[in-house]
Amino acid sequence: MSDTSVDAEFDLPQVYKHHVFACHTQRPPGHPRGSCGASGAQPLWDRMSKALEAQRLTDIGFTASGCLGFCSVGPLMVVYPEGVWYRPTAPEDIDEIVESHFKHGKRVDRLVMVLTRR
Numbered sequence: 001m002s003d004t005s006v007d008a009e010f011d012l013p014q015v016y017k018h019h020v021f022a023c024h025t026q027r028p029p030g031h032p033r034g035s036c037g038a039s040g041a042q043p044l045w046d047r048m049s050k051a052l053e054a055q056r057l058t059d060i061g062f063t064a065s066g067c068l069g070f071c072s073v074g075p076l077m078v079v080y081p082e083g084v085w086y087r088p089t090a091p092e093d094i095d096e097i098v099e100s101h102f103k104h105g106k107r108v109d110r111l112v113m114v115l116t117r118r
């Protein structure tokens with residue numbers, strides 16, 4: 001019989017140092033749920049993608065995601081394995097996340113969103 005329980009001594013290798021999921025959902029203007037796209041996400045994600053490439057941060061995964069479930073407070077991105085949710089709104093916010101969090105492991109508290117599920 002195989003044991004499928006989680007074994008604390010069985011460490012899986014990490015593919016990335018940090019893995020970012022950035023919401024790329026775009027709903028039409030006036031949609032009742034809103035969307036990260038309607039809140040200006042795309043130029044921010046483009047900036048992050050270009051920064052990661054330009055600085056050769058190949059240990060940072062950057063994945064375009066669908067809706068992350070908190071549409072009214074976007075643009076949203078989440079960073080794993082820490083589970084930190086950020087709401088950047090300006091290009092400088094992206095630069096700070098890259099420099100502080102990704103390059104130096106220091107969370108950017110002023111951009112953190114504390115979200116809870118009901």
Ligand code: FES
Pocket residue numbers: 023024025026034035036037066067068069070071072074076
């Ligand atoms: S549209 Fe981005 S969290 Fe739902």
